[in-house]
Amino acid sequence: MTDSLPPDDGRVFHPTRMLICVILGFTSGLPLFILLNLVQAWLRSEHVDLKAIGLFALIQFPYTWKFLWAPLMDRFAPNVFGWKPGRRRGWMFVTQLLVAGVVALMGTYSPQRDLMTIAALAAALAFFSASLDISLDAYRRELLSDREQGLGTAMHVNAYKVAGLVPGSLALIMADHLPWSQVFFATAAFMLPGIVMTLVVKEPAIRGTPPKTLREAVVEPFHEFVTRGGWTKALLVLAFIFLYKLGDSMATSLATSFYLDLGFTKTQIGVVAKATSLWASVAGGIIGGVWLIKLGINRGLWVFGVLQLVSVLGFAWLAKAGPVVTGLGAVIAFEAFTAGLGTAAFTAYIARTTDPRYTATQFALFTSLASVPRTFANAGTGYIVDGVGWVTFFLICTVLAVPGMLLLPKVAPWGADDDDGDGVPAASGSR
Missing domain, CATH: 1.20.1250.20 (MFS general substrate transporter like domains)
Incomplete structure (x- = not known):
């Protein structure tokens, strides 16, 4: 898998890039639906009070405020034990590992005894998931040409929704037959395709000059x-x-x-x-x-x-x-x-x-x-x-x-060309 294809080589879209968008979408959606569906079902099945479960909705705040730390992810590129995968792939790799680790760890605690610890882990999962979204959105934007944005976005969004079937259906079925610790570990394993893809694809070509400070x-x-x-x-x-x-x-x-x-x-x-x-x-x-x-x-x-x-x-x-x-x-x-x-x-x-x-x-x-x-x-x-x-x-x-x-x-004027039809002049690095 590579994005070495030129941005405008005459094709309307590149199948390889669409496949990348599918995997990115699935990876992005999985942690959110774990928070919305799996954690809620787990807590309720362990007889946690509904009011306490309702308060877990507050952990979605990182998704609303993620723009506050997004500049850090534009400015810095992670160095993973000497490996320098690049600005986008680096953050994708790090945040996916953190998401998978937190999900696997969460299931080892008891809602009856460790509710505050679980709440802290859920908050951490929301933060890492929102950070993962920042890196995935940036990667997809830089990977696709403007003509590919519509279809690539559709692939991403639909895979995002399908990801909800894992914690919302499959994991709940497993919970009838397996301990919750194994259910969370198995669910965390569904992050592996995105991690492998991150290792295989290339960093998008840099257009313009990234921020230096x-x-x-x-x-x-x-x-x-x-x-x-x-x-x-x-x-x-x-x-x-x-x-x-x-x-x-x-x-x-x-x-x-x-x-x-x-x-x-x-x-x-x-x-x-x-x-x-x-x-x-x-x-x-x-x-x-x-x-x-x-x-x-x-x-x-x-x-x-x-x-x-x-x-x-x-x-x-x-x-x-x-x-x-x-x-x-x-x-x-x-x-x-x-x-x-x-x-x-x-x-x-x-x-x-x-x-x-x-x-x-x-x-x-x-x-x-x-x-x-x-x-x-x-x-x-x-x-x-x-x-x-x-x-x-x-x-x-x-x-x-x-x-x-x-x-x-x-x-977005009806008759305007899509390269500069967003109500503001085209961004200088847009293609």
């Missing part, structure tokens, strides 16, 4: 972004990143509670909702990546954004229709499919907006901003539903999807 690593990424098109355009881009997925994110934040309130059984939710959502989202991501090659990122944001907005109205219809199983499957499939389309275009847009000299810092900043609705805005959705009901709530979510669309003429 810590001050340059911290200040220049923000200075470059602002001066590229001025404060007004920079703020428009940041507002778009915050708003584009807001309505869709809020609409699905209480999905399981919504299905239960309508009267669907847990089996119906598990079979119809969860399975349909995963595979429809994967299909949307793959098809979205392919369509982006033809449409371009700008047009993709327009088309997929409209479909994403319309899909939220499906939930309002379902709230009126009641517990109709076929309606549940149709609404969920359409929403997950369009969300996959939108995510493919949105993540490709973020990648294109970064300057390759400061990929880690700018990518971390943009993705952190995009995660704010999921982390904070969604916290108030329960109060909204309690006050206005489900139908009105979904109509509100639909309205909240509009402002992001209204910014598209400024940040």
